Amino acid sequence: MDFGFSYVFPAVRGKQALKEYYVVMCPLKLIPKIFLFDEEEIPAEHRSQRILNKNRIPEITNYIIENSKDYVFSSLTASVDGEMQFNSINADGGFKDIGQLHVSLDARFLINDGQHRRAAIEEALKVDPELGNETISIVIFQDTGLKKSQQIFSDLNRHAVNTTTSIGILYDHRDKLSILTKEIVANNTLLSRYTDKERVTLSKNSPKILALNHIFNTNLRLVNRSKGENLLNEEEEFLLDFWNELTQTLQEWNLVFEKKMSARDLRMNYINGHGVCLEAIGLVGYFLIKNYSNEWKDYIHQLNSIDWSRTNEKDWLHRAISPNGRIQKTRDTILLTANKIKQLLNLPLTEVEQKIEEKYGLGDFNDVKLI
Template sequence: MTTSENTMEGLRKFAESAKKIMRVPALKGHLGGVDFYIITLSLAEVPRYIVGTDPNPDLSPKLRENRRANPARFAEIADYIVCNQNDYRFSAITCTYGKNGTDHPDNWEPADPDAPKGSPGWMLGMLTLNQQDPLVIVDGQHRLGAIEKAIDIEPELRNDSIAVVLFPYIDLRANQQLFSDLNRIAKPPTKSLNILFDYRDITNRVVQKVVEGVSVFKGQVNLELVSVAKSPNEMFTLAGIYQASEPMIIGSFKGGLLQKELSQENNNEDEYVKFLFDAWEFIAEQFPEWGKVASGQISLSENRKKYLHWNSGVLSSIGEFIGTVMRKCAADWKETVKTDLTHPDNANWRRDMPQWQGLVLAGDQVLPRSAVRIQLIAYLKLKVGLPLTDGENKALLQLDHAVQKKIGFQP
């Protein structure tokens, strides 16, 4: 081989090897006995350098780095990215680099080779990785899939970047342990906190204003938890009010009570807030105990034991029923709702009355929310002659004959 040919062959091999090298600025840290690195990748680079979970459904869970991905979540997260291009946010993706037995990268060049451990000169530098062993995702596989989808929809997103935390790939078992450690201690925020902190959602904003403005809710609603069953001071949760309000928001539009659907484009947030203020003040009149507790006339803890209307499952079912009445009865909805909620058969919603057994209660315990929802809504519809859905009819058919007779249901 001639000198020229040798040179060309050497350049070819160099170019080939260069394709398999990643050299990036990085931040180095030390955690739990190992060094780790933090880099940033453009969204276009993420799917090129990072390998997701094997989608093969026949692959044993014991051989997976983490759980199997759910493609439906790719679309959901991609939609979030595309719809919020100017202010979407992601936490870092976590990956491992190298192959079995790896404990350090191909090369690490600190900004200051003589700097003591933990100092800026030790922490900042250039990281070199061999891409023959791609980055294996441990936490963030749904973000990875969503990023690919989002770039397909909106190519300009390819220039955005995301942080990637890199740990050495020791072996499969260590990767599985890392996945477990990262997810075991993670606790998603409550429904109430999601409503409180998500200002993009117009329904969230409407419900928050309702909680701040309706007389019986002021200072009486827990904004963080999903249950206040044992609270001596708080009547409801933000999530509970939301679940009861959402059907009324939908019903008010579909029944023609409000002319335009609630949306940012329609700029009608205040209109819906005003409508729900009035609706909730009216509902509170049907449950006088609410006002008495709010004004300090009676004890919440004692009354919670006596009445069903404090229960969040019961409250959300009432809200869904009212939403249906708004759709069916339009301007006459208040008259229908008042007739129903104050019906003598409801026995003032006292828990100790036998008519609730099997319908809402089992002994002194409220039935699961799914059962309460469909059975209570069907019961309330029966009282005012509204037609039942097939699902509601089926649910009542499955009740004990004595319960059917008690609520006036004729199979």
């Protein structure tokens, strides 16, 4: 190799499956220039990667820009189709696997894992070019053809397990609503004892009433926000007050708290032990704070007069409960459950809510005033 015409990276050499690979440090400004992504609109069997989901890029880009002092990125993984040579700094000593990796200028770099991070880095550099001198680690394999690149992608993702939404909320110290949700749980005696902070769905024998993501999603409904949006001070105060009122009101939850009912029995026999009901209550709560700001607590207290039992098919069938008797949580079932709660509280429907009733042919709301 002609070292006058090559990329040179500080590198560490390793070995897996009897083959060498390298971990190099690369300036961010070089990422868009040399690390390519197989983006062509060609059949999947002829690509070594999934198609880039461009909707993900702005979120990752904003993460870099907004947290330029403390963002964290894991390594990219790439295959190099071209000539490479590793030179150790001390071939005879204990540093024989530390040195420089020389890669010919005409080599082709193909991203195997991290294509969305690569695209986001490119966009972030357009906003803040100073990021270009920072580095990211790259795990480099020798490219031996399309089948090998496809296999690398498959192997890297085969055993990958996404973290649960609840864990994401628990470990998120930037998002304001995540922080507030954890504060709500920590400062509420019932929630702190009966909230599962890791899982997103509870097994039938779980001793918990709620999962952390149930509370977070309900908070989104209560303030009609999307994840990542800022909260007003009055919205924060409302959320804190709301959970205090709700946990004091729902008698089934308090029966669990008082050891007079198990959490398992709650989920088996009542819909208010499930996320679909909780998010529906969140929609009702948002309606109340916007339209009955001085009376919302009175309406929340009236939730205790509702029959939440799963045997109450008159109210919950085709809403929170499917025809096969299972609890179902979709966008529409949350809306339909919220509609029934509003009807039971003698609250008016909006035009959108009336339309979804008509869509599914449920209930008789003719005597309920629309707003």
